[in-house]
Amino acid sequence: QVQLVEAGGGSVQAGGSLRLSCAASGRAFSQYAMGWFRQAPGKERDIVAGISRSGGSTYYTGSVKGRFTISRDNAKNTVFLQMNSLKPEDTAVYYCAADRRSSTGIITTTRIGYDYWGQGTQVTVSS
Numbered sequence: 001q002v003q004l005v006e007a008g009g010g011s012v013q014a015g016g017s018l019r020l021s022c023a024a025s026g027r028a029f030s031q032y033a034m035g036w037f038r039q040a041p042g043k044e045r046d047i048v049a050g051i052s053r054s055g056g057s058t059y060y061t062g063s064v065k066g067r068f069t070i071s072r073d074n075a076k077n078t079v080f081l082q083m084n085s086l087k088p089e090d091t092a093v094y095y096c097a098a099d100r101r102s103s104t105g106i107i108t109t110t111r112i113g114y115d116y117w118g119q120g121t122q123v124t125v126s127s
Contacts, residue, residue: 002026002116004096009121013084016125020081022096022118030054030074033102036081036113038123040091043097050107051083059107063089086125093120 006021020036029089033052049070050059058070069082079096097114106115 001101002028002032002098004098004116004118006074006094006096006118006121009094009123011124011126012039013126014087014121016086017082019082019092020083020096020121020123022079023100024077024116026052026077026094028100029098031100031102033107034072034079035097035099036070036079036109037095037097037111038090039095039120040092044049045111047109047111048094050109051079052105052107053102054104057105057107059109063118086123088125088127090123091125092123094123095120122124 003025005023035050036048037045038048051070051072055072069086072079097119099108099127100115
């Protein structure tokens with residue numbers, strides 16, 4: 001199966017920035033829609049951002065619009081999440097996920113729609 005390897009998590013002060021990356025194995029990366037999810041203590045794992053196969057369409061949950069940017073480099077099999085103006089409420093474990101069954105321009109927003117998952121990386125935003 002596809003392996004997803006995340007990097008870039010860490011601890012920052014409120015207002016700071018982090019850039020997460022997720023590198024995928026295999027040759028079919030450009031066929032996958034990709035998503036970033038997060039799970040805070042006591043909360044469900046919910047989507048943060050998604051991007052279609054070619055990068056032409058993106059999705060953001062309302063709480064991160066204007067602050068986070070998802071992007072992908074299909075030549076490098078990598079998806080990114082640029083997180084700016086971080087808030088303590090952004091503290092969570094962030095997961096990269098791949099939707100193997102995606103169609104052109106389509107972004108899935110539910111966990112069940114994704115086939116492969118990264119190991120998760122901790123993001124901590126302090127006050």
